[in-house]
Amino acid sequence: MDKEENFQSKRYWDKKWSSIFDGYQKDLRHGHYVAALADGRGRRFLELGAGSFRDTACLRGLGFEVLGIDFSENSCSLARSAFPHLTDSIICGDAFKTELLEFSVDVSFSKGFLGYFGDAEISSILLEQRRVTSKLIMATVHNSHNKKFLDYFKSRAEADSLYSLRFFAVDEIEHAFRSVGLKPQVFTVGKAYVSGEDVLIAEGAPLSLIRDAIVSQGPVALEISEYLMVVADVEAV
Numbered sequence: 212m213d214k215e216e217n218f219q220s221k222r223y224w225d226k227k228w229s230s231i232f233d234g235y236q237k238d239l240r241h242g243h244y245v246a247a248l249a250d251g252r253g254r255r256f257l258e259l260g261a262g263s264f265r266d267t268a269c270l271r272g273l274g275f276e277v278l279g280i281d282f283s284e285n286s287c288s289l290a291r292s293a294f295p296h297l298t299d300s301i302i303c304g305d306a307f308k309t310e311l312l313e314f315s316v317d318v319s320f321s322k323g324f325l326g327y328f329g330d331a332e333i334s335s336i337l338l339e340q341r342r343v344t345s346k347l348i349m350a351t352v353h354n355s356h357n358k359k360f361l362d363y364f365k366s367r368a369e370a371d372s373l374y375s376l377r378f379f380a381v382d383e384i385e386h387a388f389r390s391v392g393l394k395p396q397v398f399t400v401g402k403a404y405v406s407g408e409d410v411l412i413a414e415g416a417p418l419s420l421i422r423d424a425i426v427s428q429g430p431v432a433l434e435i436s437e438y439l440m441v442v443a444d445v446e447a448v
């Protein structure tokens with residue numbers, strides 16, 4: 212990858228989305244995790260670094276109002292073709308500078324987005340979320356306690372730089388939230404489609420059951436879950 216094409220450049224993502232957009236649409240678990248953990252506290256959602264816009268589309272399908280923002284013109288154009296009914300929800304813009312846009316939402320979230328940034332940039336993103344969000348701030352990151360998942364990413368990273376993103380331990384992501392004055396609650400999600408919340412989603416279970424499965428997990432879930440999903444109540448700041 213040359214300097215012009217690092218993860219923080221539009222050029223990198225414009226190229227990348229041409230080859231990965233369709234594959235991403237096959238995994239719709241995360242939109243359900245977001246809806247389940249929002250637990251009826253929001254009607255209006257914002258997704259940062261929406262990429263494939265699959266979560267934006269999933270949440271709309273579940274009946275919520277939703278906006279997704281991504282700076283890759285290619286990802287936005289692919290999403291407008293794939294989801295013509297969502298054209299008004301697809302915003303091509305910088306997630307660090309949403310002040311250019313006039314909106315406020317109940318819940319904002321990202322998935323696999325913070326892992327491409329350093330600590331200072333993560334703080335800026337979380338502060339931006341806090342500025343536009345009235346109820347819940349969420350961020351889902353890759354879980355470094357799951358060694359199998361981490362090793363899988365390391366092995367793929369040799370051939371594909373998409374996989375060389377940062378994984379987080381619970382204390383690291385908690386620290387990122389606390390450093391901007393947010394009180395994080397960390398949940399473990401993503402069971403490789405084979406157990407827990409993933410099976411409930413595949414079965415079409417109600418959001419309340421999916422939420423119960425996520426919030427009642429024991430400590431062993433930390434080592435087998437793909438992601439840490441952090442939720443902070445804006446009012447608890």
Ligand SMILES: C[S@@+](CC[C@H](N)C(=O)[O-])C[C@H]1O[C@@H](n2cnc3c(N)ncnc32)[C@H](O)[C@@H]1O
Pocket residue numbers: 218219224235259260261262263264265266280281282283286304305306307321322323324
């Ligand atoms: C790993 S992808 C996220 C994938 C997404 N969660 C999904 O499910 O499709 C990271 C995304 O962040 C976007 N991105 C990176 N920097 C950005 C920025 N400053 N503003 C908006 N989007 C950005 C990239 O274009 C890319 O689509």
